[in-house]
Amino acid sequence: MTPAVGTPLDRPVPPGRSAPPLPAGEAVLRRQRARESSARTYARSFPIVPVRAQGMTVEGADGRRYLDCLSGAGTLALGHNHPVVLEAVRRTLDSGAPLHVLDLATAEKDDFTTALFETLPPAFADRARIHFCGPAGTDAVEAALKLMQTATGRRGVLAFTGAYHGMTAGALAATGSTAVKEPLPSCGEVTRLPYPYSYRCPFGVGGERGAELSAVYTERLLDDPGGGVTAPAAMIVEAVQGEGGAVPAPDAWLREMRRITAERSVPLVLDEVQTGVGRTGAMWAVEHSGVVPDAMVLSKAIGGSLPLAVVVYREEYDGWLPGAHTGTFRGNTLAMAAGAATLRFVAAEGLARRAAEVGARMAARLTALRTELPAIGDVRGRGLMIGVELVDPEGVPDRCGALPPSPALAVRVRAACLARGLIVELGGRHDAVVRLLPPLTITDGQAEAVLDRLADAVAEASASAGTAAASAGTASADSREHA
Template sequence: MSVTSVNPATTSTNEYYLTRQSQMESNVRSYPRKLPLAIAEALGCWVTDVEGTKYLDCLAGAGTLALGHNHPAVIKSIQDTLTSGLPLHTLDLTTPLKDAFTESLLSHLPGGKEAYCLQFCGPSGADATEAAVKLAKTYTGRSTVISFSGGYHGMTHGSLAMTGNLSAKNAVNNLMPGVQFMPYPHEYRCPLGLGGEAGVDALTYFFENFIEDVESGVTKPAAVILEAIQGEGGVVTAPVKWLQKIREVTAKHDIVLILDEVQAGFARSGKMFAFEHAGIEPDVIVMSKAVGGGLPLAVLGIKRKFDAWQPAGHTGTFRGNQMAMGTGLAVLDTIKTQNLAQNAQERGDFLQAELKKLAQEFPCIGNVRGRGLMIGVEIVDERLTADHMGSFPGDGALAAAIQTACFNNQLLLEKGGRNGTVIRLLCPLIISHDECVEVIARFKKSVAQAIESVRG
């Protein structure tokens, strides 16, 4: 495609920048297709485009911006780092800032620095999942991994192999071998067709039997990797007893348990980490997104027993991002001093309660679920026949129309789940009660408009 000039005098300002973006960037871009705006400024839970329109942001950088946009503590951290004389890049050499960030992050892990050590990875969550699996294979000497349907662990070659969604995988041959997928409990769409506690009990038994059955046909894996709340998979929360059984069985058989907390971590679920709801301790914790305060950073928390690396056994140029460690430290301090885990829980409880009220008015809302400020709203076609568990078929066309209507009503949010049928809310942890009320008002208006446009 040849690049053509666009005249901002005859084109809307958003359109001007979006057209230029389409001319200069790859087809791989995705968010501008669903949220067609060019951002001029942002503060807290609000984003302003280049035309002056303000949007209420319930996407927050896919969960990266725990404190919202341009939080004063984050801005001050950047300014302090820039004027401190510190180098912005140090490989894995330490600095006083890195030391403070490391100590603070370890203090939030179960057992603290006595139980865990940190490994700084490349700048994305996918880089960290790659490192975690590589470490598990190094420690155990085994080569296979168990992952779960609906899970999302990144788009690199190895992390994509462990990701459930097929849309990106079908176009790429020869992904990392040795990944065995197992079913993940789902409160609305039980993969065993049982539903309720019976489905959870069966899946809990199935995992233990699968690992311990000498005729299962699958050799003992190096690692089990999972999300305690599946994000991209549609905000699916792992049942407590299922997680506890996985922890029990992996510990018994010396299988490395990797918890991917890239999206659910850092108080989003109402606790510092989503796995804490089950009272378990993973062997490896994958952290990114919010850990860098909006700047690129990825870190592993490794139980000391499993730190099997030799020096330089896994490296990465950008693992010494000092500014991200400064902003990350600001986020950790703010989460603690402002008790944002409690705010996430209270605001999330309110949003879920209000969304469930809307489900009474709009039967296309088939299920509302999640923890804290990680909420999923599954959109269904209630005009069709429900299955034997009472679940209606998903309605991806209506979900897409709801997202578009939300955008037109200045509410930014994302879709996910199977066939894009789940509306996802990832509000900043600082969101106020009044802003939550506004979220519900705009969402209600958007659902009504989308139903009218799609179904008439």
């Protein structure tokens, strides 16, 4: 673990004395803290220095091994250093192919595009175009929004509560988190709509009725001449909210969004950056509902662990002039080779179906744990995209029966998981959701180990919270007695 400020490792060495040897990796962590920006995030939660990784296992410089349930925020569909990915990278390197060609045509790009289109819903792929963007999902979101603004001649965007679409200007405007938006000026004209979230329903009713009200509200607002919403350029939505806490959109609700947008000639953009490539139990999360979108934003796993992002869209929206959206690193040959290999392996090995089966078993066991671990308020998700919302069992339930979120407990659970050799990250509206994003190649034994370690971590963190609360109560009673 990273030493606290003021420990002997951080104090200057007196003259004439040699510095004590640093623990393995500590020098690297020190330099990172001294040189990298304050915006770093994962490095604060996981003070480890990975030196080797294979599949789901990461080994730190100190020799400790961890089960990785973060998977590069969903990037590593096949886990770390999968043989299929390594072989594709080596083959490309040995071929002498250019590694960077801007947007020139190459055999690798052609092969990647073919592999990608083979996995897309046929009704969408048959009349689709692809645009290669800068290598991050946020740039693909920017491209999709600009594309629809160009095609429609409109400006506004419809987005949802709890959404996360990236950190660049337009993508950030569509993102729901106020914590990352408050320090910045407004970046676009966005109408925020209620995303169905059964456990903390925005309408206070939950379940199917909450989703129905969300659809009714959306339709009435768009048709209300006094509603303040001008005709939008697009609606952008996640079929499962990732950073928002692994909240899946009901299939019927997503079909309603498609109907509402189609009837009003509003392009529907599906953000599949984190949900794509088998993660949710289908190759693409939108397939669960049968919806055919106007555009799909893809990144993360499509590059086979290397940086790659694209927008795929219906050809009638292709109204851009040359150079309307560019990016220096949109010709990442290695990522295209690794991505094509990954897409074909996931399809050939039925890993989406495997994700659905393993994910359902994991979610069922976590749900069963709620009886013995009351700090688990809700378990949800789809496939291997699972969220465990942690709550205060002593709190007052809201009108839907949901207990208050406990972000402090979630932080303790994350630390307790790391101490047990399990890497998990937090998300959700209050950062109180433990998110599980294991690789699609997770074994049954690894799945059981993840659940065992997580359950132990929740039990320990809950017990320590109870002890702290009891101590605080005793101290308060003592102070009153002595007053």
